Amino acid sequence: MSLFKFGDLEAEIDFTDVDFLENLDEAKRLMQEEAKQIPKTGKTADIIRAQCQCYFNFFDRVIGEGAHEAMFLGKTSLNSCLDATDALLAFENSEAVKMNERYSEYTVKQHGNRQRKRNYNKQQGKKTNQNFNAVRNR
Structure with a gap:
């Protein structure tokens, strides 16, 4: 959960919370x-x-009732609305980068492409896919 700021609004937003994402x-x-x-x-x-x-309406639904009043300080400016949308999108992207960095150590690491694996196995004298080759040669 991180703090999103725009105008006078400061709101905790968690892009890993399923309820928030559905909302x-x-x-x-x-x-x-x-x-x-x-x-x-x-x-x-x-x-x-x-x-x-x-x-x-969008910001009130996402952040909470009255959020737009704190964000736009009573102004009705399309530029401010677009700036707020850009700020929320940039905030979402930065949170995604943080999350990816944090959880990258838990992902399965791929070691090269198939061609490199075949060449490595040939160099090591390993035979792979023997069943596949036996069926294919029939």
């Missing part, structure tokens, strides 16, 4: 549905306000 996926889905409802024509201010409301 994040649902928030993304709902945001896409809401974005389809944004008017395509009309006053620019109304269109931007509707776009910002999609982002406000």
